[in-house]
Amino acid sequence: MSHATKEEFTLLLKDVLPSMYRVSLRLTRDRMEAEDLVSEACVKAWEKFLSLRNRQSFKPWILRICQNLYISTYRKQKREGKPIPESRLVKKDEDFSLFEQLSSPLFFSSLTPEIEFLNTISSEQINKALDSLPEKYKSVVTLCCLEDIPYQEAATVLNLPIGTVRSRLHRGKAILQKLLWDIAKEKGII
Amino acid sequence: MNIISCVEAVKKIFELLGGKIKTSEKKQLKKHLKTCRECCNRLEFEKLLKEKLIAVNRDKKIPDSLEKRIHNILRNF
Numbered sequence: 029m030s031h032a033t034k035e036e037f038t039l040l041l042k043d044v045l046p047s048m049y050r051v052s053l054r055l056t057r058d059r060m061e062a063e064d065l066v067s068e069a070c071v072k073a074w075e076k077f078l079s080l081r082n083r084q085s086f087k088p089w090i091l092r093i094c095q096n097l098y099i100s101t102y103r104k105q106k107r108e109g110k111p112i113p114e115s116r117l118v119k120k121d122e123d124f125s126l127f128e129q130l131s132s133p134l135f136f137s138s139l140t141p142e143i144e145f146l147n148t149i150s151s152e153q154i155n156k157a158l159d160s161l162p163e164k165y166k167s168v169v170t171l172c173c174l175e176d177i178p179y180q181e182a183a184t185v186l187n188l189p190i191g192t193v194r195s196r197l198h199r200g201k202a203i204l205q206k207l208l209w210d211i212a213k214e215k216g217i218i
Numbered sequence: 219m220n221i222i223s224c225v226e227a228v229k230k231i232f233e234l235l236g237g238k239i240k241t242s243e244k245k246q247l248k249k250h251l252k253t254c255r256e257c258c259n260r261l262e263f264e265k266l267l268k269e270k271l272i273a274v275n276r277d278k279k280i281p282d283s284l285e286k287r288i289h290n291i292l293r294n295f
Binding site for chain 1: 228232236237238259260262263266268270271272273274276277278279280281282284287288291292294295
């Protein structure tokens, strides 16, 4: 490939590398594996780069390569901190709302308990809750909530219809809020 | 313009935060928020939660070892 193509690829990659690393880290939950995944995805992306017609869609395109590589090579059960099994989720968890819990008249802790809750909960606790999400919800929550990627792009990355992305995001967010609620209760924050 | 319920307003709040809301729906939501303190608080909470999640995620910086690895990969292309 030409020098100009290589330069273009390098520039595009530089922009998306932080996002690729964060998504890979969230998927693998292991720094070394995340580094391997990103490196392999870069090589694969370079090999296929000429087939990418719309360079504006570089980010969802390369994240999809990452996602597919993770599914085919890296996905395995971990002994520690593995996601909660979906069988343990109950229907009401999929509609859980932290806001509704905290703003309930039965909850008298302060004038603005919702905001106080968010100020009190630590990054570590949020990461723990994120890592406990079942995988199919974690992928969508990672892309749409953490990376702030539009629904349509997330649908491209995950090869899912946009309606499925929306419904998984809704359920994923509710489960995440329930996990945060449980962690906060366990730690005595609420 | 139709007056929307709190349930509909919450749905539109999620659409708004997801960056996918039609102008007409945004107007409906604005109108609802003018008269509903509960939904205003909900919007504020969901915005803060989203910001908190993004901030936690952005804490994760690319390690130097990966930067070097990518640099070497690109050099060999």
